[in-house]
Amino acid sequence: MGNQLALIKREIWEHRSIYITPAAIAIVMLLLALTGQVAISALGASVDLAMMGANELPPEAHKAMITGFVAGLGSIFVVAMWILTIFYSLDSLYAERKDKSILFWRSLPVTDAETVLSKLLVAIVVIPLVTFAAIAVTQILSLIFASIWLNAEGGNAGLLIWQALDLVDIWGGTLIFVLALPIWLSPFVGWYLFVSAWAKRMPLLIAFLPLFVLPMIEKIVFGTAFLASAFFERTASLPLFNIGDNTFAMFELEDMPFDENMISLLGIIDLGKFLSSLSLWAGLIVCGLFTTAAIYVRRYRDES
Amino acid sequence: MTSLVTARNVSKHFGSTRAVDDVSFSIEKGRILGLIGPNGAGKTTLLKALLGLTDCDGDLSVLGLDPFKQRKELMQNICFIADVAVLPRWIRVSQLLDYVEAVHPNFSRPRAEELLSRTKVKHDKKVRELSKGMVTQLHLSIIAAIDAKLLVLDEPTLGLDIIFRKEFYSNLLADYFDEERTILVTTHQVEEIENILTDVMFIVDGKILLDAPMETVSESYVELLASGANAEKARSYKPIHERDVFGKKVMLFEGTDRSLLAELGELHTPSIADLFVAKVKGASA
Missing domain, CATH: 3.40.50.300 (P-loop containing nucleotide triphosphate hydrolases)
Structure with missing residues (x-):
């Protein structure tokens, strides 16, 4: 496994979108924050109240408001992360065949299993970690901008923001979430890697067509919707939270059916539930099978 | 080795x-x-x-x-x-x-x-x-x-x-x-x-037609440049390949005694390309 670090670096050199995409989103969000459109509207009416010295919110509700706002900044990054993961995995074993560099890569003492594994690791670990870093920087800078603005308007940012801010909770919860999501969706990542290794052309189409066509055939032939629910409900639900399985629960805290005075990201995350979910392990097995198939195709197919 | x-x-x-x-x-x-x-x-x-x-x-x-x-x-x-x-x-x-x-x-x-x-x-x-x-x-x-x-x-x-x-x-x-x-x-x-x-x-x-060190190639194969009656006579030594160059015959021999051929014209070591052509044509003939 000594080669993994070099292989992962190689992936980042080739796929610069891994860091450019989250960095670009961070820059746009911060520009919006600077012009006041994100930070201020999110803090909303309570800012006005606070500035007039009429912040009567109880401390728990105050903390919930800040947590909800800061955690919510991550939602767009997570959507982008998943799109990035799809495009990355579909390209990762296809581009090297298209530009014929596969013959060069395979002329070095690196096994096909090591290579494919490095691509899987990038998809489900590296991309989430880079995304997390971008989220964390965006959150901190947004809060700093908001503080400067608040203070300039005569408010007390220390009291209004920083005192109610629990970064350990927000970052801990966000990190667990961005790592859990790709693991939960790993059967799709495995499938994309396999298509990337196998498709002669148009990997995007080949990857997505069965996701729509197979459920349709199932519906017509058997009248059931097993595949449709397997494919689509998996994306919409994530058994990570103790407040229901909505994938985006963390970003929609204000809509959640629980005592808003108790909002804490680590508080709503239930790792035991996640790790004991049979669907999670079934998905990991599917991912393993597709990844093995991708290694097999790279190893055995004659590319000339 | x-x-x-x-x-x-x-x-x-x-x-x-x-x-x-x-x-x-x-x-x-x-x-x-x-x-x-x-x-x-x-x-x-x-x-x-x-x-x-x-x-x-x-x-x-x-x-x-x-x-x-x-x-x-x-x-x-x-x-x-x-x-x-x-x-x-x-x-x-x-x-x-x-x-x-x-x-x-x-x-x-x-x-x-x-x-x-x-x-x-x-x-x-x-x-x-x-x-x-x-x-x-x-x-x-x-x-x-x-x-x-x-x-x-x-x-x-x-x-x-x-x-x-x-x-x-x-x-x-x-x-x-x-x-x-x-x-x-x-x-x-x-x-x-x-x-x-x-x-x-x-x-x-898919088959190997020749596998030899270069020194063996220059020992075993020889190219003869000859014309007229000499070419006719050379042909009796059964060249593996024959081609025309400026009205003369270039014949390629395998394992034939050089001293016999030397009397009939100029001798050269064949180029790999010429030897290849001769071997391929000879094999398919």
Whole structure:
């Protein structure tokens, strides 16, 4: 496994979108924050109240408001992360065949299993970690901008923001979430890697067509919707939270059916539930099978 | 001498096509073997089998390893340049060096830097920004900095202009080759490599037509330039091939006594290209 670090670096050199995409989103969000459109509207009416010295919110509700706002900044990054993961995995074993560099890569003492594994690791670990870093920087800078603005308007940012801010909770919860999501969706990542290794052309189409066509055939032939629910409900639900399985629960805290005075990201995350979910392990097995198939195709197919 | 490569009854089928058809040969250490054959003769398939890129039937051993099953170990001691286009176009020269240094235990970074410093290849350039000739120089610099026992070159100079082609082979000999190393090369431009080869192998329709050291080739084969009655007489010695050049006959003999032929006209050692044509035509006749 000594080669993994070099292989992962190689992936980042080739796929610069891994860091450019989250960095670009961070820059746009911060520009919006600077012009006041994100930070201020999110803090909303309570800012006005606070500035007039009429912040009567109880401390728990105050903390919930800040947590909800800061955690919510991550939602767009997570959507982008998943799109990035799809495009990355579909390209990762296809581009090297298209530009014929596969013959060069395979002329070095690196096994096909090591290579494919490095691509899987990038998809489900590296991309989430880079995304997390971008989220964390965006959150901190947004809060700093908001503080400067608040203070300039005569408010007390220390009291209004920083005192109610629990970064350990927000970052801990966000990190667990961005790592859990790709693991939960790993059967799709495995499938994309396999298509990337196998498709002669148009990997995007080949990857997505069965996701729509197979459920349709199932519906017509058997009248059931097993595949449709397997494919689509998996994306919409994530058994990570103790407040229901909505994938985006963390970003929609204000809509959640629980005592808003108790909002804490680590508080709503239930790792035991996640790790004991049979669907999670079934998905990991599917991912393993597709990844093995991708290694097999790279190893055995004659590319000339 | 130790055999670096041993092939016994090696075959590779694609459906009903026999790309490599029951071939047996060995390659000794310190040799430069030219593998010559027309397109579709099975050269590339044979090289791929040697490099563990494709499986095959029969017994094939490269550096004592099964190339298909032990590809990673094999690649620590083998280098290959399959085609000039294989270096990834997006990578920077410095990144390429970093990567090879990280994954290849036998790569010498200082050696590669030294070889590259003699070229115009800059570290901060991407491969796509280099000319075709510079990409080949880069690839050769990396390969030459790897302490490998066997170097396999498949059409390494395809698409290069003549200056780069000449330079490629002279650099190869100067920077890479020594008695500890072995080179296996295929090319269409036979005339450019025949003076560096120590051994030659002809492959046609998946079969080996000739496998011999160059000194044997010049001993066994002779070309006679003759005309008129001398040509008629020479024909009775059964040349394996005959062609016309400026109204004279050029006949190629295998194993015929030179002293008999010397009386009939000028004798030459045939070029590899001419010998190849003669062997292929003779085989199909």
